[in-house]
Amino acid sequence: MKNVVMLENVDYFDIRQILESGQVFRFEKISDSSYLLNAKNKIIKIIQQEDSNSVLVHNTNLGELEEIWSRYLDITTDYKDIVQKLSQKDDYMSQAIAFGSGIRILKQDPWEMLISFILSQNKAIPHIKQCIRNIAQQFGLPIDEYDEYGKAYYTFPTPEQLSHAKEEDLRACKVGFRAPYILDACQKVLNGELILNDLYLLSAEEAKEKLMQVKGVGPKIADCILLFAYSKTEVFPTDVWIKRVIEGIYFKGKDVNLSEIQSFAKEYFGDLAGYAQQYLFFYGRENNLFK
DNA sequence: GCACAGGGCCAAT
């Protein structure tokens, strides 16, 4: 039976910051402290409690919380240590963390991340969310256990389900020139050329190489998948926002290329580069810095 | 109304 569960004593956890930091697309804002999340073929509502370090999770139960959501929400990682180490780096990093100290890096589904970030290229975030909704509605299954708002929600389609899509079907979902990339991802996953579960065991470098064999997956998208699905926290996804932030803070505004940024991040942030990227992205983007 | 850029990548120089 499903109901409400209270998640208590969670420091460094802010559901708004977690969901709005650009790592996840299948959510709806209800208010600043309340969000609907579509993941794991389920819908939950998460409500941040004011003036306390606890959150309410609706439409789940204690067993599910422990078996599914605790891992997904990265509850077991100690962010105190991460925050402390990164804050010591410099004033800007320290400010970014003070601003977004409730961010956690979710452990999302590799297949969903692969398709979602293929979609993301050269798109704005609202558009990405729209395309994913279209695809789920067309090729996923309805999640009929939740209708608090009278809206229909759908699972993210499996590779098998999505492989039934034709290019024109995908274009009808407004994915544009990315349609053949999605079909290529379906094909490589279904025929075993790319075994997504194997990548957990590989190094970030090896896994990145495998992911980039899919059409439409370059270094940025591969890094996003590695960070947001596989928890390879040493990677540093470098998009236009992060590039501007890094150039502004650490290179005196000078234009630097991708490989320079990558080697800087590896040297400067080490194994915490992925976390640093999330704090910097959220801080820079929410405040429109370095635009 | 219309130019422009958007969590990039591909293919052709």
Next chain:
DNA sequence: ATTGGCCCTGTG
């Protein structure tokens, strides 16, 4: 190594 083009949409 560098650059134009790309589907489509929200924003100014």
